[in-house]
Amino acid sequence: MIPSLPRSIAVRWGNGAYVTLFLLFLFLPLAIVAVFAFNDAPYPAPPWHGFTLDWFIGNSELNRTGLFADTELLGSIWTSCTVALWVTGLSVTVGTLNAFLLERAQFPGKSALSVLMLVPLVIPGVILGISILAFASRLATLADDMFGLDLDFLRPGLPLVVAGQFSYIAAIATVTISSRLKRFDLTLEDAAYNLGASWFAVFRTITLPFLKPALIGSAAIAFLMSFENFNTTLMLVGSDSPLTILMYGRMREGASPVLNAVSIFLMIASAAVAFALMRSGKRTRS
Amino acid sequence: MSEPANRTQSRLLLALLLIPGVLWLVLLILLPHVDLAILSLKPHAGAGTQQLSLSQYGTFFEEPLYWHVFVRTALVSGLSTLLTLLVAFPIAWTIAKIAKERTRSYLFLACLIPFWISETVRTLGWMILLRESGVLPALLVKLGITNAPIEMLYHDATILIGLVYTSLLFMVVPLVSSLESLDNSLIEAAYDLGGKGLTVLRTIVLPHAAPGITAGCIVVFMMTLGNYLTPTLLGGKNSQWFTEQIYTQFITRFNWEQGAAFGFLLLSLSVAMVWAGLKVSGQQFADVMRRA
Numbered sequence: 366m367i368p369s370l371p372r373s374i375a376v377r378w379g380n381g382a383y384v385t386l387f388l389l390f391l392f393l394p395l396a397i398v399a400v401f402a403f404n405d406a407p408y409p410a411p412p413w414h415g416f417t418l419d420w421f422i423g424n425s426e427l428n429r430t431g432l433f434a435d436t437e438l439l440g441s442i443w444t445s446c447t448v449a450l451w452v453t454g455l456s457v458t459v460g461t462l463n464a465f466l467l468e469r470a471q472f473p474g475k476s477a478l479s480v481l482m483l484v485p486l487v488i489p490g491v492i493l494g495i496s497i498l499a500f501a502s503r504l505a506t507l508a509d510d511m512f513g514l515d516l517d518f519l520r521p522g523l524p525l526v527v528a529g530q531f532s533y534i535a536a537i538a539t540v541t542i543s544s545r546l547k548r549f550d551l552t553l554e555d556a557a558y559n560l561g562a563s564w565f566a567v568f569r570t571i572t573l574p575f576l577k578p579a580l581i582g583s584a585a586i587a588f589l590m591s592f593e594n595f596n597t598t599l600m601l602v603g604s605d606s607p608l609t610i611l612m613y614g615r616m617r618e619g620a621s622p623v624l625n626a627v628s629i630f631l632m633i634a635s636a637a638v639a640f641a642l643m644r645s646g647k648r649t650r651s
Numbered sequence: 652m653s654e655p656a657n658r659t660q661s662r663l664l665l666a667l668l669l670i671p672g673v674l675w676l677v678l679l680i681l682l683p684h685v686d687l688a689i690l691s692l693k694p695h696a697g698a699g700t701q702q703l704s705l706s707q708y709g710t711f712f713e714e715p716l717y718w719h720v721f722v723r724t725a726l727v728s729g730l731s732t733l734l735t736l737l738v739a740f741p742i743a744w745t746i747a748k749i750a751k752e753r754t755r756s757y758l759f760l761a762c763l764i765p766f767w768i769s770e771t772v773r774t775l776g777w778m779i780l781l782r783e784s785g786v787l788p789a790l791l792v793k794l795g796i797t798n799a800p801i802e803m804l805y806h807d808a809t810i811l812i813g814l815v816y817t818s819l820l821f822m823v824v825p826l827v828s829s830l831e832s833l834d835n836s837l838i839e840a841a842y843d844l845g846g847k848g849l850t851v852l853r854t855i856v857l858p859h860a861a862p863g864i865t866a867g868c869i870v871v872f873m874m875t876l877g878n879y880l881t882p883t884l885l886g887g888k889n890s891q892w893f894t895e896q897i898y899t900q901f902i903t904r905f906n907w908e909q910g911a912a913f914g915f916l917l918l919s920l921s922v923a924m925v926w927a928g929l930k931v932s933g934q935q936f937a938d939v940m941r942r943a
Contacts, residue, residue: 394776489877496683532679593769
């Protein structure tokens, strides 16, 4: 079972074979997506027709719309980025404030609040979506009936998408930043105060640098989570589709390899964020 | 600074810290769910009356299609969770107990990478692999196993593969952390006392890993139950997934009252499973969430 105990050759080989198969299972779908971005055929399907970059750089002259000419797709990437930036900014800000609230402040009902802050993580995304959709539309109707106000941001659209994603990503940011703040040695702050530092100076030179890895980490996670979110977004989206929604629509119709092309960029971007996170994680631990 | 002034100041600071968090929970979580609950108790708009009733829930039980899909979603999610556990356990064991330092971190990284990449991309990969004109059917024809390409999408097995694939990481991580804390000398002792592999697994390993197994199962079940993308794309019209029903009621049919009732049923099932899982293993909700 473990290396310190005698293991038969069959067991050892079996284990190796299983791990290999598992890795194949993990990476085969991703590799396939990447490979068929370069296939010279109108559908991402075998057989192999030769190498082409048409699905990236193709335009109307070639009768193929490559990624860089596909304005709808590029627009949806931009939409996703805008939404993700908003969600990241909001989540990290609220997450940081919550972390200080949970780790530093004392008030009645604190433990209840800290559990409540985890609740968004167990609500299925679809339900977060519909509940916010219904509530916002009730508010919009109320505002219209009572004050004659036309509050457009409460109708399905990007502001609601931001709200929906923020509703659970804020919980993730809260957990990440709190757990870092918990490990902070309060005597460091006391020492600085004793040396005559102002509250702001202590925060800027001691607390904030300590929190920085968690802030960067949770920002990266928030951005990625928002960019890749599907369930909540699907319920709240208006006329501007973020990338995942647009891709889903096209995949149902039978996709062209331009989706593979955009997927390659997504893979590279996600992998880059993941590696950067892991490296910064290692540096703070050592 | 005098004492009272200081106290006022710290009260003010507390209030400032409290406001964003409370606004978030009240405006985006609490009130929307209360509103959804009320909505689910209303008759369909245009029915004339505004009397609150359980009629939307009644429709759910009267219409076989609805509760069939609900039960099916729950069962497939359960099966998928079990399969994920079976697939993930040997890998978690390898990472925690067998692999050497370097292989361990590479293997762990290999498990992580696919999950950083959008579910949409991963599902696209499975579609290209499995559809009738796809890679695997073509390979089977070439190898002479089948005469004509077979459609491998739109089966229940396809949905299961997709769901297991999507959930793996969330099972591997809690399993690894619970297995790492298991002292090797316990296994060695059990072995020295004549315990065979299965006995050791049953009496030593599983009891120790139980918290990790429960945490993994809870998270995976919850995520699978609420999944939309994988079942609808890999299952097509045969997917019959409950989240799809909610979408249909809300967006396609614009029957929000019915959709709200469906949403609450799904939420109840999810909460019930989490609660049952915690009861069975005697764990705290907060611990499990942090573990995951």
